[in-house]
Amino acid sequence: MMTKKKVIQIGIVSELTGLTERQIRYYEDRKLIFPDRSKGGVRKYSFEDIQTIMDIHTKLTDGFHTVELRRMLAGS
Amino acid sequence: MMTKKKVIQIGIVSELTGLTERQIRYYEDRKLIFPDRSKGGVRKYSFEDIQTIMDIHTKLTDGFHTVELRRMLAGS
C-alpha cells in the first residue's frame, strides 16, 4: 500500500521526525533502514520508513545500540 | 490523514503521474492544485494532490479547459 511507497526526501523526513539528516543517514549506514534512490542518488523514504526511524531513535534513547536494534527489527 | 500531508516533490509527482513538471506547475498556475512550499520555495504535494493532478489531465484529454475544471473541482 501507499505507506510503503518511497517518495519522501530526507529533508522532509528530518522535519517530520525532528531528527537531523546526519542521524537518518547513519541509521541507514547501520542497516536499519533501506531507502530507495533516485537516478541521481537522492534518497527516497516511505511513511513506514519514517515510523521506523522514530522507533529507532526512541530505542537509542532507551539505551539500545544499533547492532541490537538490527536484531529487533529483523524479528518484526 | 496522511494522504493530505504535502511531502512529495515535483520530480516524484512527475514520475508517479507520468506528466511533465511543466504540466504540473501549469495546473497550479491555473489554480487547480495548491502545493505547499519549503522555506526555499520548493513545491510539496500530497498523495491527494497527485490524484487530483491525474484527474485534471484526464479531463483535459476529454476536451475540458482549465477554467471549467476549476468550477468542477470547486464543487467536489
Add this chain to the structure above:
DNA sequence: CGTGTAAGGAATTCTGACACG
C-alpha cells in the same frame, strides 16, 4: 490554451573526513 524548451540561479542532497568521547 496547454505544453516544450533553453537559461541562469538558488535550494537540496551527497560523500568522505575529522572531531568528540
Add this chain to the structure above:
DNA sequence: CGTGTAAGGAATTCTGACACG
C-alpha cells in the same frame, strides 16, 4: 558509538520568457 560540522560537487527545482498553434 552516535552525532556534529565544514567542504566541494552533483542533482533537483525555480522563475520568466520565447515558441507553437
